[in-house]
Structure formats: structure tokens, C-alpha cells
Amino acid sequence: MHPINWIIVVGYLVYVVVDGVRRSKGTTEIEGYFLANRSLPWWAVGLSVMATQLSAVTMIGTTGQGATDGMRFVQFYFGLPLAMVILGVTLVPFLHGAKVFTAYEYLERRFDAKTRSLTSFLFLMSRGMSCGTILAAPAVVFSAVFGWDLTWSVALIGIPTVIYTMIGGVQAVTWADVKQMVLIVVALVGMVVVLLVKMPVSPDEALHIAGATGRLKIFDFNFTLNETYTFWSGILGGTFLMLSYFGTDQSQVQRYLTAKSVPEARSSLLMSAYWKIPLQALVLLVGILVFVYYQFQAPPLLYNPAHEAQVQEVRGPEYRELQARYGQAFAAREVAARATADAPESAAAAAAMDVFLAREADVETIRDEALTMAGEVTGESPRDVNYIIPRFVLSELPIGLSGLFIAGVIAAAMSSIAAELNSLSTATVIDFYRRWYKPVASDAHFLSVSKWATGFWGLFACVVATQAATLGSLIEVVNRFGSFFYGSILGVFLLAMVPRSRAVGAFFGLLAGMAAVAAVNFGAPQVSFLWHNVVGALTVLAVGVVLSRVVPEKG
């Protein structure tokens, strides 16, 4: 990468850390460290909410998904605006009005200590591990693209994040999120502009080419439980997932607990309601435009440079023969793509499109052969979706913008990791350390413990990330286990709003909800995970309400 790009990346990292440390001044109590003394404006909290949810996976994985699979992933977010509206009138006033540090703290006031501890423990386990995977995703890609050792990639992203989160607390996290969100949007919009300028066809023709391959098929109205991205799973399952995530996950709840008031907290969530779907469409559009761009500019046969190098070394002659065939297939496809672009509305359009699709299939067949070869040589998954955009950025974007995009990827990773570290520390200190071990101590003591807890979780995330390859199956198990209780925890919070519901219903309802999701998961593994949240939440509600009425109260 050009030195100017590196200057942009390093300059950005230094700026975030220095600014974070600067914001730590005046933070002498845990209310300030964890909740910014509930003083932040709605727009800063709203941008922080969006930045937390937008991770590096979005910048490199979702854009790559746009290039290979098109726009249909946007359906995943169709339930989000409705979820934000529901949260605005239910959990937000409950949690903000309760003046709690963690969402789980509220459950003790409403039910009992064991329900609080169980939900908080489940949060710590799943988020602690997911923090590592969020860090690992861009680190693995940077490692392959720049040829660095994975440990250095993890350190580049992880260490600055841990420093400013540990020292600056939620103030540093939120204000860094604001800047990071601006950087991310500028980088994405800049990419779209550059793509449109460099594209040899008009935007209208580019979209016709993308549409011909089905990449602009956005809506799928089939009601099937085994398809993850449909209109119905997005609207119904997505609503429950977003309710769970924004309503009960401490990494999100803590964002809006820092708002000045209930109306400001609501407004911060409504920012996502307005902008999340358009932003996600923009992210996917970047990928789609990269796909169209590569119709006219030869793309690499394998996007993962590390895999490409290994294949060339081990099976060089065979790979070169494949590359030659790929070159011919690409040339034929380019001619067909231009014919499709030139005649999108004419009578010959259908015929041109058929030829183009046939040439596209030829290219994909050769790509599949190369991916199979990469899998055999490396012994790793040959899937290279996450490498499409980084390769494009480094080879095709002008100097400055590629540095901006790499900084944007790092910003996206940092904003998510920082929010999670901050919330993990909060749950550790408030729900366990202060609740069970040392209820009474000075604020200075709790502040010190909070900083060490942030550092601990940061170290934990870095270790998980550096072991990402060997921990792959373990992480998958943890993520799968995480889906068991996400909806169930939402069910407990919904139960809290049901009059006369009691602790016995909440605790055993939570266990029943997780068991129900596990049963669906193993008994009907083809059911998409979006529906698991619906099953979990409704089971907790049903079991909780019944037990609260049937089981007699003690004393």
C-alpha cells in the first residue's frame, strides 16, 4: 500500500487514542466511566448505536456478500424500524427510568438476584467470545492481504481500542464512535463515486447487468422457515432479533442509557430506524458495483492472496492453465456484458442477457475449480468472499481513498469492540463484583476495578482472535449456543412488563425458553436462526406467565 495510505491509517489510529485519553480527564466515578453521567446528546448516542452494530464484518463481509449474492440480505433489517418503535415505548423508558447501569440489574429489582446473574452471565459468555471473533475477522483478512503475522494484525486493531476504552470509558467510546461512523460513511460513499466514475458503462447499464444476474432481487415473499433471508423472516424474526439485540444486549442498552433523558434515548434509537436500511443498502450496493466493475476489469482468480500464493507454489502449472482458461472466459463474458449494457431495452435484450448469463456461468465454473484447488492445497475453507473488497480497494482505488477505506474497516472494528469491552466491564463490575463480592467501596476503587476489567476483556478478546483458526469450531459452538438464549432473554424482559409475573416464572421460563430453542435447533436444524428468537421469547412468556400464576408464593 502507498505510504500516503499508511499515513492516513496510522494518523487515524493515533488520533483516536489521543482523543480517547483526553476525554478521560474528569472521569472520577463509575457513573461517569460507564454512563457519562447520563449527559450525552441523542445524535451522538444514535451514531454510537449504529457504529456499534456496524462492524468490520459489515465493511468487508457484507460488501463481499453484495458482490456474490446481491441485495437480498437487506431483508434481514426489515424488522429493525418496528423494533425500535416498540423499544421506544417499552424497554427504553423502563431501563432509563430505573437508573440502572446494566439491563440485568433491572431484572433483580423486578424479579430476583439469580435471574439477574444468569442473564448477565450468559451475556458475558457470548459477548466475550464474539468480541474475539469481531476482532479476528478483519485481522485474518489484513494478515492475508498484507502478509502480516496474525498476532500483529490483532495488535494493530486491538491495542489502540483497549487503550482508549480502558482509559476513557464510555465518553471515549461514544465520541470515537461518532467520528468512526462519519469516516465509515465517507469511505463507502467515496467508493460508490469512484466506482461510478471508473465504470465503463452508465449507472443505469451497470444496474441492468447486476439485475440480469439476480443481484437486484431484493424481496423474497416465500414463507419458508429454512430460508434465512425472506421478507417474512426479516419482518417477523428480524423484529424479535432486533428487539433482543437493542433491548437486552448490554452493548447496545448501555449506549442509550448514556442519553440525557428518555426522549433523547428514544430519538437515538430512531436514528437507526430511519437510516439502518438505507445504510445497509449502500453497503450492499458497493459490493454489487464492484461485481459489475469486474465484468470489465479482470479480477483475480482467487481473491485470498495467501491462498493464491500457496496454490501457485504447490500446483503452479495446473493453476496457470486454469488462469489461462479464466482469462479467455473473462474476455468472452466482458463482450457479453457490453452487449447486455448496450441493448438493455431492445428486442435483443433477452438474447444478449442469455448469452451473458451463460458466459458468467463459465467464469463461475472455473472459479469453483480454483477454490476447490485452494481448499485442497491449504486445508482451509477456500471461501474468499471477505477478500473481494479488500483486493479491489488496494488495486483499484486511488491513493488516499484506499487508506481511508482501510481506516474505515479498522474504525468499524474498533467501534464495535470498544462498545463491547465497555459493556463487558460494566456487567462484570456491576452485576458480579459489586453485587456479590464488594458491595461497599469508594468510587475510586470501583473505577480502578472497572478499568482493569476492561483491560481483562480486551486481553481475552485479543487471545481469542489470535487463536481464531484453532478455535474455529469452539467459536461456532459458542455462537450457536448464543442463539439459544438471545430470544429467551428478550422473553424475560417482556415478562417483566406483564403485571403479576414473578421471579419463579422468569427464572424457569428462561430455562424453558433456552430448552425450546435447543429442541428446535437439534430437532429441526433446517429452521433458520431468525426464528429461534421468536420461539425463545414466546416460550419464556408463556411458561413465565403460567408459572407465575400456578406456583404459590413463599411466605
Add this chain to the structure above:
Amino acid sequence: MDPTETETPEAPSFRHTLVRVMTVQVVTLILLWVLQTRYNG
């Protein structure tokens, strides 16, 4: 605890906001639908 803090004066304007949110979503979905029908081969 009393979770009803500042409910009453804010409620009408918030209802208005809800209508705006859902309107924006419907407009967004219509635009996506137009994109699909215009270009999907």
C-alpha cells in the same frame, strides 16, 4: 421504581415520530421494490 418518567408531555410528539418512522420505512421499501422491478432480469 417508577418507569413513567416524563411520559405524558412527550407522548403526543413521540406518536407523531412513530408515524414518521413507519412512513419512511414504507417509502424505503417502495424504492427498493422499484429498484427490483426496474432492473431485475
